[in-house]
Amino acid sequence: METSIYSVIAFYLLAITIVGNAALVVFAKNIVHSVLFLAVTFISMAGLFLLLDADFIAAIQVLVYAGAVCIMVVFGIMLIQAPDMKGTNLFNTQLFAGGGVVALVFALCAILAGRTAWTDLLATQAVPENTIQVIGTLLMSKYVIPFEVVAILLLVALVGAIVIARDDAGTVAMDEGVKANAHD
Amino acid sequence: MLTISLTHYVILSALLFSIGLFGVITKRNAVAVLICIEIMLNAVNINLVAFSKYITPIDFTGQIFSLFVITVAAAEVGIGLAIIIAIYRNKLSVNLDDFDLLKW
Numbered sequence: 001m002e003t004s005i006y007s008v009i010a011f012y013l014l015a016i017t018i019v020g021n022a023a024l025v026v027f028a029k030n031i032v033h034s035v036l037f038l039a040v041t042f043i044s045m046a047g048l049f050l051l052l053d054a055d056f057i058a059a060i061q062v063l064v065y066a067g068a069v070c071i072m073v074v075f076g077i078m079l080i081q082a083p084d085m086k087g088t089n090l091f092n093t094q095l096f097a098g099g100g101v102v103a104l105v106f107a108l109c110a111i112l113a114g115r116t117a118w119t120d121l122l123a124t125q126a127v128p129e130n131t132i133q134v135i136g137t138l139l140m141s142k143y144v145i146p147f148e149v150v151a152i153l154l155l156v157a158l159v160g161a162i163v164i165a166r167d168d169a170g171t172v173a174m175d176e177g178v179k180a181n182a183h184d
Numbered sequence: 185m186l187t188i189s190l191t192h193y194v195i196l197s198a199l200l201f202s203i204g205l206f207g208v209i210t211k212r213n214a215v216a217v218l219i220c221i222e223i224m225l226n227a228v229n230i231n232l233v234a235f236s237k238y239i240t241p242i243d244f245t246g247q248i249f250s251l252f253v254i255t256v257a258a259a260e261v262g263i264g265l266a267i268i269i270a271i272y273r274n275k276l277s278v279n280l281d282d283f284d285l286l287k288w
Contacts, residue, residue, distance in 0.1 A: 054250075
């Protein structure tokens with residue numbers, strides 16, 4: 001239980017920022033604006049992780065999501081969108097049906113979260129001060145197999161992304177251009 | 185007395201997950217759908233880290249799991265963007281309603 005008034009205020013501020021910006025991501029009409037709001041969502045989520053005593057996860061969140069993922073998505077958009085970004089992020093025809101389904105999902109989750117007796121499960125200990133040391137030791141001892149599997153997964157994803165996105169025709173054209181330049 | 189309990193985090197996470205799901209169902213642009221999937225994965229991370237703090241603070245199960253989720257999500261967004269770029273090259277569109285190659 002968080003009892004300090006500052007952490008309560010921080011939680012509500014961060015929650016409002018996260019939910020508001022996530023809604024802006026969905027409702028923005030320009031996809032570049034969506035990605036900007038997404039970066040704000042991710043950074044405020046890192047603040048929420050700090051509130052939950054997970055400082056290493058917060059640092060990784062800023063590095064990987066706000067740093068890498070958002071920039072990569074912007075690069076992807078610049079590669080595939082027309083120069084005019086107006087109206088690049090519109091809704092399809094399932095707006096009201098989708099809204100109804102999602103409202104049902106949220107109502108179900110909220111009711112179940114409210115009815116569950118969390119107090120029986122709560123631990124009495126606090127999170128250790130140095131989370132990085134504990135996470136490092138765990139990753140190299142108990143979770144070493146998943147850790148290595150994830151390393152291989154990242155390698156496969158890297159090679160796969162290059163192979164899928166490579167434009168073979170374009171590469172040939174570029175080679176010919178280089179040859180033409182060499183003949184001059 | 186105002187307190188923040190596990191229920192607050194679970195409901196915040198459910199709300200964020202619903203926003204992401206709404207985007208996935210209703211957006212036309214394939215990149216927007218990819219972004220909304222990232223929002224859903226982040227909602228799950230909030231849940232995992234909150235459970236890690238309140239239920240297993242010594243074992244760090246939730247934090248380790250959310251690290252793996254972050255890694256897989258980064259790999260997923262890379263592959264997803266590569267697939268979208270490859271489809272755009274063939275169909276000159278990122279509108280998901282145009283991607284009906286498998287429909288008959």
